[in-house]
Amino acid sequence: xxxxxxxxxxxxxxxxxxxxxxxxxxxxxxxxxxxxxxxxxxxxxxxxxxxxxxxxxxxxxxxxxxxxxxxxxxxxxxxxxxxxxxxxxxxxxxxxxxxxxxxxxxxxxxxxx
Amino acid sequence: xxxxxxxxxxxxxxxxxxxxxxxxxxxxxxxxxxxxxxxxxxxxxxxxxxxxxxxxxxxxxxxxxxxxxxxxxxxxxxxxxxxxxxxxxxxxxxxxxxxxxxxxxxxxxxxxxxxxx
Numbered sequence: 001x002x003x004x005x006x007x008x009x010x011x012x013x014x015x016x017x018x019x020x021x022x023x024x025x026x027x028x029x030x031x032x033x034x035x036x037x038x039x040x041x042x043x044x045x046x047x048x049x050x051x052x053x054x055x056x057x058x059x060x061x062x063x064x065x066x067x068x069x070x071x072x073x074x075x076x077x078x079x080x081x082x083x084x085x086x087x088x089x090x091x092x093x094x095x096x097x098x099x100x101x102x103x104x105x106x107x108x109x110x111x112x113x
Numbered sequence: 114x115x116x117x118x119x120x121x122x123x124x125x126x127x128x129x130x131x132x133x134x135x136x137x138x139x140x141x142x143x144x145x146x147x148x149x150x151x152x153x154x155x156x157x158x159x160x161x162x163x164x165x166x167x168x169x170x171x172x173x174x175x176x177x178x179x180x181x182x183x184x185x186x187x188x189x190x191x192x193x194x195x196x197x198x199x200x201x202x203x204x205x206x207x208x209x210x211x212x213x214x215x216x217x218x219x220x221x222x223x224x225x226x227x228x229x230x
Binding site: 034036041042043044045046049089091098099100101102103104105106 | 155158168202208
């Protein structure tokens with residue numbers, strides 16, 4: 001069936017480096033994508049979102065890129081900090097699906113000092 | 114900043130017992146959701162609720178599950194007869210869904226950890 005998946009289960013980066021977390025989605029009907037950060041024992045925390053009619057969106061230290069041609073989504077974190085260590089999920093909203101989110105499997109980001 | 118509030122944070126129950134998980138969505142939001150996350154796995158959709166009725170539910174949301182918005186502020190998830198495999202984190206979420214907005218304002222609560230023994 002349709003699914004959202006992440007390429008890398010674990011990503012280790014040095015503090016101060018940039019991080020790139022990738023996501024592949026398969027449903028071309030999805031019109032909205034969100035990146036969430038989840039720390040241990042907590043709920044998903046909104047990071048940044050992007051509509052399917054956009055290619056790029058920037059926030060504070062984060063950028064989301066959407067490539068609809070290859071159905072690929074990425075999250076770039078600039079100057080990664082220890083507080084960025086968490087699991088990152090991409091999620092898509094399926095058109096006509098009552099706005100439910102379909103989550104990917106998650107990528108563990110580890111920031112090394 | 115507005116929050117989605119969930120109680121309790123942790124619930125331990127015996128197999129076969131009924132549990133009610135409670136949520137207070139953000140006050141001006143219109144759509145309400147329950148998701149669950151089994152330890153180490155991804156977050157899974159359970160049910161969406163709009164205009165005082167279920168708008169969509171997943172295969173997980175069988176007859177043992179029900180949702181209710183009893184008083185215009187609370188949003189509850191009831192599991193009638195819990196099973197061991199119901200042990201998970203349960204997250205409530207809500208969105209405003211205004212047309213023309215870029216975002217959905219999809220906000221999650223901090224979750225209830227349900228442990229069935």
